[in-house]
Amino acid sequence: MRDKRMVLFGFVRGAAAIVLALAVGAIFIFLSSDEPFTALRYLLIGPFVSFHGGVTAFNTQNFYQILAAMIPTIFTGLAVCVMFSANQFNLAAEGCVLVGGFVGSLIGIYANIATGWHPVICVLVSAVVCGLIMLIPSVLKVTLGASEMVTSLMLNFVLLYIVLHFLNYHFADRSKGATMTFPFLDSAKIPSLVSGTSKLTWGFVVALIISFLVWVFMYRTRWGYAIRMIGINESFSLYSGMNVGRMIILSSVIGGILSGMGGSLEVLGRYNTFVWRELPGYGWTGVTIAILAKNNPGAVPLAAFFLAYLNKGCQLMSTHSDVPSEMIDIIQAAIFLFFAAEQFLSGFRQKLVVKTTREELVRAESLDAIEGE
Amino acid sequence: MDAHEYVVRMENISKIYPNGIAANREVNFSVREGEIHALIGENGAGKSTLMKILFGMEQPTAGKIYLNDQRITLSSPLQAISLGIGMVHQHFMLVPSLTVAENIVLGMAPTTKSGLFIDYKEAVRLTREYSEMYNLFVEPDARVADIAVGMKQKVEILKALVRGARVLILDEPTAVLTTQETAELFQELKNLKDQGFTIIFISHKLKEIKELTDRITIMRAGRSVGVYETASITEQEISRLMVGRDVVLKMDKPEAVPGERVLCVEDLHYVNEWGKKMLDGVSFSVRQGEIVGIAGVEGNGQRELVDILFGLKLPDSGDAMVDGQSLVGLPQARIRTLGVSYVPEDRMTFGIAQTANIEENVISDRYRHKRFNRGPLFNMKSLHDESDRLIMDYAVLCKSRSQEVGMLSGGNIQKVVVAREFSSDPILIIADQPTRGIDVGATELIRNKLVELSRAGMAVLLVSADLNEVMELSDNLIVMYNGQIAGYFDDGQWDDLMMGEYMLGLKRQSDDEIRRACHA
Ligand SMILES: Nc1ncnc2c1ncn2[C@@H]1O[C@H](COP(=O)(O)OP(=O)(O)OP(=O)(O)O)[C@@H](O)[C@H]1O
Ligand SMILES: [Mg+2]
Numbered sequence: 072m073r074d075k076r077m078v079l080f081g082f083v084r085g086a087a088a089i090v091l092a093l094a095v096g097a098i099f100i101f102l103s104s105d106e107p108f109t110a111l112r113y114l115l116i117g118p119f120v121s122f123h124g125g126v127t128a129f130n131t132q133n134f135y136q137i138l139a140a141m142i143p144t145i146f147t148g149l150a151v152c153v154m155f156s157a158n159q160f161n162l163a164a165e166g167c168v169l170v171g172g173f174v175g176s177l178i179g180i181y182a183n184i185a186t187g188w189h190p191v192i193c194v195l196v197s198a199v200v201c202g203l204i205m206l207i208p209s210v211l212k213v214t215l216g217a218s219e220m221v222t223s224l225m226l227n228f229v230l231l232y233i234v235l236h237f238l239n240y241h242f243a244d245r246s247k248g249a250t251m252t253f254p255f256l257d258s259a260k261i262p263s264l265v266s267g268t269s270k271l272t273w274g275f276v277v278a279l280i281i282s283f284l285v286w287v288f289m290y291r292t293r294w295g296y297a298i299r300m301i302g303i304n305e306s307f308s309l310y311s312g313m314n315v316g317r318m319i320i321l322s323s324v325i326g327g328i329l330s331g332m333g334g335s336l337e338v339l340g341r342y343n344t345f346v347w348r349e350l351p352g353y354g355w356t357g358v359t360i361a362i363l364a365k366n367n368p369g370a371v372p373l374a375a376f377f378l379a380y381l382n383k384g385c386q387l388m389s390t391h392s393d394v395p396s397e398m399i400d401i402i403q404a405a406i407f408l409f410f411a412a413e414q415f416l417s418g419f420r421q422k423l424v425v426k427t428t429r430e431e432l433v434r435a436e437s438l439d440a441i442e443g444e
Numbered sequence: 445m446d447a448h449e450y451v452v453r454m455e456n457i458s459k460i461y462p463n464g465i466a467a468n469r470e471v472n473f474s475v476r477e478g479e480i481h482a483l484i485g486e487n488g489a490g491k492s493t494l495m496k497i498l499f500g501m502e503q504p505t506a507g508k509i510y511l512n513d514q515r516i517t518l519s520s521p522l523q524a525i526s527l528g529i530g531m532v533h534q535h536f537m538l539v540p541s542l543t544v545a546e547n548i549v550l551g552m553a554p555t556t557k558s559g560l561f562i563d564y565k566e567a568v569r570l571t572r573e574y575s576e577m578y579n580l581f582v583e584p585d586a587r588v589a590d591i592a593v594g595m596k597q598k599v600e601i602l603k604a605l606v607r608g609a610r611v612l613i614l615d616e617p618t619a620v621l622t623t624q625e626t627a628e629l630f631q632e633l634k635n636l637k638d639q640g641f642t643i644i645f646i647s648h649k650l651k652e653i654k655e656l657t658d659r660i661t662i663m664r665a666g667r668s669v670g671v672y673e674t675a676s677i678t679e680q681e682i683s684r685l686m687v688g689r690d691v692v693l694k695m696d697k698p699e700a701v702p703g704e705r706v707l708c709v710e711d712l713h714y715v716n717e718w719g720k721k722m723l724d725g726v727s728f729s730v731r732q733g734e735i736v737g738i739a740g741v742e743g744n745g746q747r748e749l750v751d752i753l754f755g756l757k758l759p760d761s762g763d764a765m766v767d768g769q770s771l772v773g774l775p776q777a778r779i780r781t782l783g784v785s786y787v788p789e790d791r792m793t794f795g796i797a798q799t800a801n802i803e804e805n806v807i808s809d810r811y812r813h814k815r816f817n818r819g820p821l822f823n824m825k826s827l828h829d830e831s832d833r834l835i836m837d838y839a840v841l842c843k844s845r846s847q848e849v850g851m852l853s854g855g856n857i858q859k860v861v862v863a864r865e866f867s868s869d870p871i872l873i874i875a876d877q878p879t880r881g882i883d884v885g886a887t888e889l890i891r892n893k894l895v896e897l898s899r900a901g902m903a904v905l906l907v908s909a910d911l912n913e914v915m916e917l918s919d920n921l922i923v924m925y926n927g928q929i930a931g932y933f934d935d936g937q938w939d940d941l942m943m944g945e946y947m948l949g950l951k952r953q954s955d956d957e958i959r960r961a962c963h964a
Contacts, residue, residue, distance in 0.1 A: 425505055
């Protein structure tokens with residue numbers, strides 16, 4: 072009974088947070104735009120609905136694009152979740168996405184593997200490579216006590232320049248004006264899930280399955296349990312007899328594996344050749360997602376969807392209205408804040424709890440009275 | 445009796461926590477000006493909650509608070525402090541890396557003229573001034589991490605006094621103190637009382653309450669069940685009102701039949717970072733089926749001994765062996781696989797993961813066991829069964845196994861730790877203050893468990909600041925003084941007086957007598 076009310080409360084709170092956040096966003100839009108209604112329309116329902124010639128219709132392509140945009144961020148979100156759970160502020164997911172994409176591309180270009188298996192091998196090899204890369208910050212942390220935040224941030228740039236070096240001097244297609252690799256073999260591309268140009272590939276399905284598996288790992292296995300306990304209280308875990316160092320390394324390696332998978336699935340699904348010349352930014356988005364999801368892998372796809380939708384809406388708003396792009400960042404931040412705020416509606420929740428508990432107490436007492444007779 | 449005699453009056457206070465626990469139910473509580481008022485009740489009865497409400501840390505769901513007959517509403521501790529209410533918490537709230545003086549002025553820091561920096565000299569001066577004014581001696585320049593619990597307690601009290609508290613709430617201040625420290629604290633509290641301070645005192649130790657307080661409020665399951673003049677009520681009556689039955693804390697334990705030696709400590713030496721000899725040639729052994737108690741004034745090497753036994757510190761020389769295998773330098777994981785379990789003194793740091801739930805806390809030493817795993821996955825059912833069993837066996841008061849441990853009452857947190865450590869099938873239990881903060885009823889339960897385990901063949905090393913506990917539970921008793929064993933007693937013939945002489949270094953046995961502790 073209490074649980075049902077609380078679940079309902081969770082939904083009400085989520086919905087109310089969105090409404091309020093958008094209301095705040097709307098204030099900013101009204102302040103800065105001459106055509107606030109157009110802007111709002113694009114922000115709110117633009118991602119789903121197209122308005123052509125006065126007819127509104129569900130915009131399937133936009134919807135697919137949003138789902139497609141979630142593929143790399145679900146992976147980085149999961150990666151960051153696992154590492155944050157162990158209290159490791161490891162930010163190398165960013166660099167690992169890049170390396171994962173690059174390694175996946177190379178195999179996709181140069182290895183001749185049967186169709187069907189080719190993308191699988193690409194993804195697996197990039198996962199392994201990135202898992203190994205994550206040994207660097209985590210082993211340094213465990214053996215020397217070096218702050219993983221610092222080493223991983225630096226590592227991102229080391230990885231970027233290594234990738235650029237190989238791209239420029241070893242794997243560039245000299246026949247092209249810009250620096251890019253040769254095109255991927257067709258056998259290496261991630262097959263589309265739907266027709267059209269949305270780039271929604273099977274990678275999306277893989278991302279959802281992996282989310283579930285990571286949840287199982289974190290909440291239903293001994294390793295995930297140890298990782299979470301270490302994150303909550305390292306001294307306690309040490310005293311209980313856990314191998315803290317090994318678990319910290321494990322969590323980082325898993326973070327690397329997940330980011331590497333995300334990177335290669337993204338590159339092989341979206342492009343024809345490796346084109347990244349800078350850090351792609353998905354690692355940072357992963358941090359945002361992990362925070363929104365409160366480190367719960369099960370909530371990562373939802374958080375990723377929310378961010379992708381917001382992104383798309385803002386993007387549409389900026390192309391179709393006069394809201395300046397700086398304002399868009401502010402609106403995005405406002406919405407984000409409301410969503411993440413713990414205390415939001417807690418007063419209302421407390422009233423609900425008090426009411427339920429009072430009812431329970433009264434019931435318990437009347438039962439006592441009956442039994443007493 | 446006129447209402448205005450009371451400094452503090454709390455009327456019909458109810459508190460329902462966000463997790464739906466009704467911790468206080470229409471409690472009435474009032475304290476007279478200048479008295480020492482005891483608040484007692486079982487673990488989870490709602491004492492800390494009621495005091496947190498008075499200190500503005502928690503908001504009551506219903507009810508009114510009056511201070512000197514003025515209705516007040518408290519929305520934060522800052523407000524309570526400004527009204528002259530101070531609180532020393534059940535779990536210390538000091539910053540370990542700062543000095544005593546810095547902790548005392550924290551948040552109200554005197555600044556230098558520029559207003560930018562803390563005026564450290566002024567902080568030290570203030571600390572000295574108050575420390576002398578109230579006879580609470582502390583070292584202003586010591587780092588809090590390095591001082592003994594007794595001193596931490598004083599720092600907490602000074603912190604409240606410096607902020608101008610006239611009503612002092614002390615939540616189980618003696619749980620961590622040795623007999624001597626307690627006596628000292630009582631003297632200080634009586635001084636404060638003579639100077640007109642009002643003190644609210646929470647404790648599970650009925651003797652202390654009889655000795656120190658003027659009146660008692662007894663709580664049970666969130667309700668106040670009565671207010672009494674301390675002089676007019678006996679310990680038995682108090683415990684009956686609290687627990688609903690008579691509690692016998694006198695143990696009658698069957699004769700110990702010691703077997704093989706399980707723990708052998710050989711000639712341990714340890715010099716701490718300031719060059720003080722903390723352990724100076726300590727040797728003893730603990731055998732199967734016996735409880736060996738270690739008594740001593742805090743700071744005579746017990747802490748270091750336990751730390752070495754559980755892999756926290758490395759001795760300078762000497763060895764400690766379990767079943768013939770040396771523990772020195774082993775990681776805790778290995779020490780545990782040798783069959784050692786450990787009830788730590790500092791439960792909040794080492795004993796629990798606060799935001800994890802009860803189940804996750806009771807399985808932390810055994811979650812890898814085959815019993816709880818099916819291939820790569822946890823066997824959730826067997827985990828649930830195990831935690832439900834432990835919650836039942838150790839009478840942990842909670843809603844369910846999925847309740848956050850940090851939301852349990854202090855005594856129930858301790859029960860969670862003890863439940864885990866006693867049930868892991870160890871060959872040696874090192875119990876550091878196992879019944880600290882636990883109510884009389886549950887203390888009886890835990891002591892009985894300890895005796896039961898030892899009679900079933902486990903070796904038990906008991907370290908406790910509570911001299912009565914050590915004297916009652918131990919089969920054999922070691923007294924430590926100045927890093928050495930001052931006496932070893934195996935005849936069960938001991939009393940406070942005699943212990944005191946050895947603990948204060950007035951007496952020492954001959955080397956031959958002490959060597960008997962090794963059972964070699
Ligand atoms: N922050 C909290 N959130 C939810 N429930 C809580 C919280 N703090 C305490 N409780 C619950 O309220 C009840 C009363 O707890 P309280 O700490 O007041 O007990 P207590 O009388 O101080 O016990 P003890 O002697 O063990 O310290 C307990 O059932 C406890 O689980
Ligand atoms: Mg308490």
